[in-house]
Amino acid sequence: xxxxxxxxxxxxxxxxxxxxxxxxxxxxxxxxxxxxxxxxxxxxxxxxxxxxxxxxxxxxxxxxxxxxxxxxxxxxxxxxxxxxxxxxxxxxxxxxxxxxxxxxxxxxxxxxxxxxxxxxxxxxxxxxxxxxxxxxxxxxxxxxxxxxxxxxxxxxxxxxxxxxxxxxxxxxxxxxxxxxxxxxxxxxxxxxxxxxxxxxxxxxxxxxxxxxxxxxxxxxxxxxxxxxxxxxxxxxxxxxxxxxxxxxxxxxxxxxxxxxxxxxxxxxxxxxxxxxxxxxxxxxxxxxxxxxxxxxxxxxxxxxxxxxxxxxxxxxxxxxx
Amino acid sequence: xxxxxxxxxxxxxxxxxxxxxxxxxxxxxxxxxxxxxxxxxxxxxxxxxxxxxxxxxxxxxxxxxxxxxxxxxxxxxxxxxxxxxxxxxxxxxxxxxxxxxxxxxxxxxxxxxxxxxxxxxxxxxxxxxxxxxxxxxxxxxxxxxxxxxxxxxxxxxxxxxxxxxxxxxxxxxxxxxxxxxxxxxxxxxxxxxxxxxxxxxxxxxxxxxxxxxxxxxxxxxxxxxxxxxxxxxxxxxxxxxxxxxxxxxxxxxxxxxxxxxxxxxxxxxxxxxxxxxxxxxxxxxxxxxxxxxxxxxxxxxxxxxxxxxxxxxxxxxxxxxxxxxxxxxxxxxxxxxxxxxxxxxxxxxxxxxxxxxxxxxxxxxxxxxxxxxxxxxxxxxxxxxxxxxxxxxxxxxxxxxxxxxxxxxxxxxxxxxxxxxxxxxxxxxxxxxxxxxxxxxxxxxxxxxxxxxxxxxxxxxxxxxxxxxxxxxxxxxxxxxxxxxxxxxxxxxxxxxxxxxxxxxxxxxxxxxxxxxxxxxxxxxxxxxxxxxxxxxxxxxxxxxxxxxxxxxxxxxxxxxxxxxxxxxx
Numbered sequence: 070x071x072x073x074x075x076x077x078x079x080x081x082x083x084x085x086x087x088x089x090x091x092x093x094x095x096x097x098x099x100x101x102x103x104x105x106x107x108x109x110x111x112x113x114x115x116x117x118x119x120x121x122x123x124x125x126x127x128x129x130x131x132x133x134x135x136x137x138x139x140x141x142x143x144x145x146x147x148x149x150x151x152x153x154x155x156x157x158x159x160x161x162x163x164x165x166x167x168x169x170x171x172x173x174x175x176x177x178x179x180x181x182x183x184x185x186x187x188x189x190x191x192x193x194x195x196x197x198x199x200x201x202x203x204x205x206x207x208x209x210x211x212x213x214x215x216x217x218x219x220x221x222x223x224x225x226x227x228x229x230x231x232x233x234x235x236x237x238x239x240x241x242x243x244x245x246x247x248x249x250x251x252x253x254x255x256x257x258x259x260x261x262x263x264x265x266x267x268x269x270x271x272x273x274x275x276x277x278x279x280x281x282x283x284x285x286x287x288x289x290x291x292x293x294x295x296x297x298x299x300x301x302x303x304x305x306x307x308x309x310x311x312x313x314x315x316x317x318x319x320x321x322x323x324x325x326x327x328x329x330x331x332x333x334x335x336x337x338x339x340x341x342x343x344x345x346x347x348x349x350x351x352x353x354x355x356x357x358x359x360x361x362x363x364x365x366x367x368x369x370x371x372x373x374x375x376x377x378x379x380x381x382x383x384x385x386x387x388x389x390x
Numbered sequence: 391x392x393x394x395x396x397x398x399x400x401x402x403x404x405x406x407x408x409x410x411x412x413x414x415x416x417x418x419x420x421x422x423x424x425x426x427x428x429x430x431x432x433x434x435x436x437x438x439x440x441x442x443x444x445x446x447x448x449x450x451x452x453x454x455x456x457x458x459x460x461x462x463x464x465x466x467x468x469x470x471x472x473x474x475x476x477x478x479x480x481x482x483x484x485x486x487x488x489x490x491x492x493x494x495x496x497x498x499x500x501x502x503x504x505x506x507x508x509x510x511x512x513x514x515x516x517x518x519x520x521x522x523x524x525x526x527x528x529x530x531x532x533x534x535x536x537x538x539x540x541x542x543x544x545x546x547x548x549x550x551x552x553x554x555x556x557x558x559x560x561x562x563x564x565x566x567x568x569x570x571x572x573x574x575x576x577x578x579x580x581x582x583x584x585x586x587x588x589x590x591x592x593x594x595x596x597x598x599x600x601x602x603x604x605x606x607x608x609x610x611x612x613x614x615x616x617x618x619x620x621x622x623x624x625x626x627x628x629x630x631x632x633x634x635x636x637x638x639x640x641x642x643x644x645x646x647x648x649x650x651x652x653x654x655x656x657x658x659x660x661x662x663x664x665x666x667x668x669x670x671x672x673x674x675x676x677x678x679x680x681x682x683x684x685x686x687x688x689x690x691x692x693x694x695x696x697x698x699x700x701x702x703x704x705x706x707x708x709x710x711x712x713x714x715x716x717x718x719x720x721x722x723x724x725x726x727x728x729x730x731x732x733x734x735x736x737x738x739x740x741x742x743x744x745x746x747x748x749x750x751x752x753x754x755x756x757x758x759x760x761x762x763x764x765x766x767x768x769x770x771x772x773x774x775x776x777x778x779x780x781x782x783x784x785x786x787x788x789x790x791x792x793x794x795x796x797x798x799x800x801x802x803x804x805x806x807x808x809x810x811x812x813x814x815x816x817x818x819x820x821x822x823x824x825x826x827x828x829x830x831x832x833x834x835x836x837x838x839x840x841x842x843x844x845x846x847x848x849x850x851x852x853x854x855x856x857x858x859x860x861x862x863x864x865x866x867x868x869x870x871x872x873x874x875x876x877x878x879x880x881x882x883x884x885x886x887x888x889x890x891x892x893x894x895x896x897x898x899x900x901x902x903x904x905x906x907x908x909x910x911x912x913x914x915x916x917x918x919x920x921x922x923x924x925x926x927x928x929x930x931x932x933x934x935x936x937x938x939x940x941x942x943x944x945x946x947x948x949x950x951x952x953x954x955x956x957x958x959x960x
Binding site: 099102103128130131132133154217221222223224242244245332333334336337351352353354355356 | 501601913
């Protein structure tokens with residue numbers, strides 16, 4: 070092909086490329102239209118507020134305009150990293166609770182979904198799946214009330230039962246003792262999110278070609294062999310994706326959950342980064358400091374997300390991006 | 391043809407879905423009532439939206455009450471109450487930060503008042519004082535303290551619930567059946583109360599319904615719980631004035647601010663609760679109980695005593711009566727530390743000239759400040775205050791020989807004040823009035839009687855106490871429910887001490903906040919120590935962490951600010 074014709078071809082390719090893009094967009098215009106509200110919502114509620122990060126670099130006072138405070142540089146960050154002794158136990162609590170929650174939630178959901186799939190009585194499996202999903206809709210305030218009704222030291226139903234049976238002398242102070250905090254939060258997270266995670270795994274299982282199971286049967290594979298060699302390998306990519314996505318949230322917590330459960334007796338093991346941000350930002354009106362903590366948390370979360378994504382990609386060829 | 395119809399249908403559905411999604415987004419964002427105020431004038435009525443704490447007493451609009459109707463007919467103003475169930479201080483700050491505050495705004499404590507003033511959001515009231523002789527005369531002693539909130543000495547806010555000639559006491563509630571069993575011998579010191587409760591718990595290990603009783607409880611989960619009322623034994627003596635739940639107390643003898651956590655009487659308070667815990671008398675749920683939960687337990691007779699929250703006694707006793715447990719009704723009794731009694735200390739009764747917690751102001755969003763100030767002027771007068779406190783002549787009181795005499799309707803309201811207030815707008819008790827923002831105080835009118843008739847000694851106990859409570863006080867040998875405090879108390883004016891505060895956003899302000907945080911965090915650990923040695927160790931560890939903060943600079947700054955206040959105001 071001559072240079073001239075190749076140049077003509079490249080010009081035509083450019084024009085052809087942009088018109089191809091336009092054609093594709095035009096063909097999918099209704100889908101894009103449906104996407105607009107979600108896109109706008111994300112842009113307005115998630116990205117536009119990032120302008121407020123400016124507060125972390127200023128000496129903002131409540132009542133000032135957003136850009137009204139004097140510029141102070143990295144003073145708030147230095148205050149958090151070098152002057153405050155709080156970071157240690159906050160990061161410890163956040164990582165322990167979230168890390169264990171992620172691992173246990175994914176593992177339990179994976180096992181449960183495999184077991185549900187193996188249940189021969191399908192209506193029963195559906196019933197169990199529905200029941201497992203209900204806690205997802207219970208708010209943390211209701212959850213606290215349930216835990217209180219069951220485990221209040223003197224009046225909790227389970228504590229009262231155990232004391233009356235002579236199993237224990239005094240009720241477990243689950244809500245008012247630092248030693249139970251981590252276990253309590255992990256168990257409650259498991260209770261609340263198992264059904265939701267199961268659904269994701271069950272959807273993946275339903276997408277596994279039946280021919281694989283039939284071939285395995287023909288080869289004489291038993292039930293456990295099918296689970297080990299077919300079901301689990303097909304679930305690993307989904308588990309990996311869940312792990313990657315949840316790793317980005319490892320420094321974040323549901324504020325509502327910790328707001329109701331944190332109190333004067335268990336703060337050592339219950340107070341997490343988001344509660345700290347809430348305390349300084351909204352209770353003590355120290356918006357610049359709280360914003361700085363939030364920024365650091367976000368940046369570290371992004372780094373963790375990228376590292377986990379890369380690691381998982383190397384190990385299993387699965388990644389989110 | 392069919393393919394084309396399907397395509398068209400698909401497009402129509404896609405567009406319709408997009409519209410629905412967009413509409414639902416818009417609807418979600420308008421779900422909450424706007425407490426920032428979108429007040430308006432409708433048919434000549436000036437409606438003002440006011441943010442108030444959530445409570446059963448509040449109607450939707452003030453005109454639903456008799457007093458509110460009078461205000462509407464006379465001044466053409468109706469107040470619309472937007473209830474808020476969360477932390478009010480937080481909300482007030484958020485409203486300022488988002489420029490979404492009301493026309494008439496509550497501000498709890500000086501730091502928030504100063505924030506609003508410094509942001510230029512409050513209307514200066516001085517130009518209007520000429521037309522407000524009642525307000526100026528009524529608050530002649532208080533206005534100089536209110537001016538201390540602003541750097542320019544101008545007046546931007548007013549405060550409720552002052553001046554007050556009535557005693558506002560919060561000591562200890564105890565089940566009356568226990569006093570009867572003890573032949574009406576009343577303990578006083580913390581040691582005596584521990585012995586009393588120990589014996590009472592042995593005699594009453596469970597309630598009639600089988601629930602385990604507890605020696606003492608309190609609403610520790612409330613914001614004022616661990617931080618405020620747990621260490622407050624110091625206020626039962628005559629030396630330290632309770633200013634706030636912050637990092638300092640005020641020594642009325644030396645007229646100086648002192649460190650809160652380092653106060654020996656605060657340590658005594660922690661020791662008292664630790665002893666209660668070690669003796670198995672302290673309700674371990676108290677750290678996670680809200681006020682509602684404490685009331686719920688008390689209405690079953692579970693706690694043998696309740697720390698501090700005497701303002702709940704009417705509601706608690708009402709519940710006990712309806713549960714058929716009338717004999718268990720709680721009465722308020724005094725408590726002092728053993729060392730306070732040994733030192734012969736009287737019980738301090740605080741006279742407030744400033745109450746920053748109940749501050750209100752008109753903001754720059756106020757459309758008709760003159761109209762609202764007219765109502766405030768009226769509320770400051772005898773006529774307005776009598777109506778707000780005693781109701782309407784003929785219906786709630788009659789006048790005989792120049793003196794107001796309460797009718798049965800008003801006397802009945804003494805034991806059912808919340809429902810009465812919701813219907814009439816009349817605040818007969820010391821609880822905050824539902825006519826939020828309007829001056830409410832407790833002094834004597836020109837006729838020599840209290841504005842609130844039920845505060846007259848001859849009517850007070852008659853109207854507000856149940857028969858059981860009257861019986862208890864009679865058996866204790868008291869002339870009235872406040873007799874002990876009247877005989878053993880000493881009235882101390884807080885002066886300007888209540889008005890001093892450090893800018894919370896300054897470095898010292900942040901240190902002060904940290905001081906409170908450290909104290910609060912270590913409080914529960916001290917109380918839950920398993921032995922005296924462990925208590926001392928935990929206390930020592932707490933002090934070691936506390937000493938890392940520059941707390942003395944905070945106290946020095948407070949004393950410096952106090953010394954700059956004119957002598958006559960101190």
